[in-house]
Amino acid sequence: MIRLSCALALVILLCCTIFSEPVAARRSDPSLRSLDNKRRLEAKKRWESSPRRRSGASDARRARDTSAPPGVKNITFMNPMASKFYVDGTKIPLVDFDVGPSWAGLIPIGGAADETGKLFFWLFPPGPEGSPDDLIIWLNGGPGCSSLEGSLQENGPFLWQRGQAVPTPNQWSWTNLSTILYIEQPIGTGYSQGNPTAKDENDIAQQLVGFLQQFLEIFKELKGKNLYLTGESYGGMYVPYLANFIYENTTRATLDLDLIACWMNDPTIGWPVVQSQIGAVGFVHEFKRFFAFNQTFLAHLDSVASKCNYANYTEKYLMYPPRGPLPLPGTSTVNDPNCDVWDEIEDAALYVNPAFDIYHIGDTVSALL
Numbered sequence: 001m002i003r004l005s006c007a008l009a010l011v012i013l014l015c016c017t018i019f020s021e022p023v024a025a026r027r028s029d030p031s032l033r034s035l036d037n038k039r040r041l042e043a044k045k046r047w048e049s050s051p052r053r054r055s056g057a058s059d060a061r062r063a064r065d066t067s068a069p070p071g072v073k074n075i076t077f078m079n080p081m082a083s084k085f086y087v088d089g090t091k092i093p094l095v096d097f098d099v100g101p102s103w104a105g106l107i108p109i110g111g112a113a114d115e116t117g118k119l120f121f122w123l124f125p126p127g128p129e130g131s132p133d134d135l136i137i138w139l140n141g142g143p144g145c146s147s148l149e150g151s152l153q154e155n156g157p158f159l160w161q162r163g164q165a166v167p168t169p170n171q172w173s174w175t176n177l178s179t180i181l182y183i184e185q186p187i188g189t190g191y192s193q194g195n196p197t198a199k200d201e202n203d204i205a206q207q208l209v210g211f212l213q214q215f216l217e218i219f220k221e222l223k224g225k226n227l228y229l230t231g232e233s234y235g236g237m238y239v240p241y242l243a244n245f246i247y248e249n250t251t252r253a254t255l256d257l258d259l260i261a262c263w264m265n266d267p268t269i270g271w272p273v274v275q276s277q278i279g280a281v282g283f284v285h286e287f288k289r290f291f292a293f294n295q296t297f298l299a300h301l302d303s304v305a306s307k308c309n310y311a312n313y314t315e316k317y318l319m320y321p322p323r324g325p326l327p328l329p330g331t332s333t334v335n336d337p338n339c340d341v342w343d344e345i346e347d348a349a350l351y352v353n354p355a356f357d358i359y360h361i362g363d364t365v366s367a368l369l
């Protein structure tokens with residue numbers, strides 16, 4: 001069985017504390033209100049001197065070459081609704097440094113007054129070296145993994161990874177270079193709200209586009225940006241379906257973003273048997289110093305790999321250019337009976353090393369202490 005796990009429990013533990021301060025309390029503080037006004041005035045100047053491009057991809061590309069003079073990188077938003085989502089970067093619980101401004105909260109997936117489906121997002125503006133022209137959307141996988149996993153453990157402005165006692169700034173944060181929008185989706189994931197009704201990736205893409213339409217009405221300054229769709233793991237399904245939905249079902253009049261590119265890390269793009277089982281035994285041999293398996297077990301894995309047609313699959317089919325679609329090694333898209341080397345390997349690895357992590361095979365208990 002394929003395991004696309006996520007560190008959801010940790011993420012939920014962290015986030016229950018992060019957003020515990022009621023937004024309303026902050027808003028009613030007059031000094032913060034005037035700060036919001038100051039930010040809106042700054043925004044006005046900034047976006048007036050950097051004209052929006054509304055006309056389409058080729059215009060957008062031209063505009064990028066002759067782009068507006070590099071100026072203030074602080075992004076602020078004119079719509080008073082936006083201030084309701086403002087996160088004060090000095091007040092994130094347990095984070096003892098200033099994360100900078102960001103915006104987070106719930107936005108509905110449609111414009112109807114009775115829409116109950118809402119997605120949770122966290123938006124970070126670019127750092128001083130970053131481009132104000134781009135918007136990156138990040139989606140974790142699962143399905144059902146919180147995209148805050150990517151933010152808090154992988155590419156966000158502060159990290160709280162396994163083995164860290166406290167959060168630390170991430171000097172490699174993607175937010176250094178671009179505006180990043182982390183979205184918890186589909187409905188049913190993380191802090192998102194409503195009844196999970198999506199039946200396939202097209203439904204999920206439709207929810208996301210509905211969310212983006214509502215989002216852009218609040219964060220209007222992000223309209224017309226170059227859009228990059230990114231994600232990992234099951235995001236390998238979300239990203240291309242979302243891109244396709246944007247191409248087939250929206251226009252610049254209904255979704256004012258200029259979709260430029262997609263990027264997926266460690267993506268799910270095929271059958272579990274091909275993506276997980278077939279490569280597993282070769283991987284164990286390649287990285288044997290991390291697994292420390294005994295000879296008996298290694299011989300057993302080799303014999304299963306051979307019996308289940310995993311052994312020579314890579315040489316036969318993984319070539320460029322491909323001969324055609326990758327065939328199944330047996331009859332199942334997951335694994336035939338007695339051909340589940342993936343779980344055998346993970347169980348044995350955990351037996352030798354209780355801290356074994358499929359995403360970070362070098363972890364040991366002592367390394368995490």
Ligand SMILES: *[C@@H]1O[C@H](CO)[C@@H](O)[C@H](O)[C@H]1NC(C)=O
Nearest residue numbers: 042071072073074075100101
């Ligand atoms: C951007 O925001 C930071 C933090 O609020 C502030 O110190 C800085 O002066 C601002 N930069 C500009 C150019 O307004």
Ligand SMILES: *[C@@H]1O[C@H](CO)[C@@H](O)[C@H](O)[C@H]1NC(C)=O
Nearest residue numbers: 127128129170171172173176
């Ligand atoms: C990212 O930005 C932070 C804060 O401005 C800076 O300290 C860090 O060096 C930057 N990282 C890179 C790789 O440039």
Ligand SMILES: *[C@@H]1O[C@H](CO)[C@@H](O)[C@H](O)[C@H]1NC(C)=O
Nearest residue numbers: 202203206245247248249250
């Ligand atoms: C999206 O566009 C495709 C192709 O035109 C169409 O078949 C599909 O019904 C559309 N979906 C929605 C939700 O509008």
Ligand SMILES: *[C@@H]1O[C@H](CO)[C@@H](O)[C@H](O)[C@H]1NC(C)=O
Nearest residue numbers: 305306307308309310311312
């Ligand atoms: C795989 O290749 C090896 C050596 O090329 C060969 O000995 C073995 O029989 C092959 N196994 C299968 C299952 O075809």
Ligand SMILES: *[C@@H]1O[C@H](CO)[C@@H](O)[C@H](O)[C@H]1NC(C)=O
Nearest residue numbers: 293294296297347348349351
């Ligand atoms: C070899 O490893 C397997 C898998 O962890 C284990 O079940 C078995 O007991 C080990 N055999 C010896 C002789 O240590």
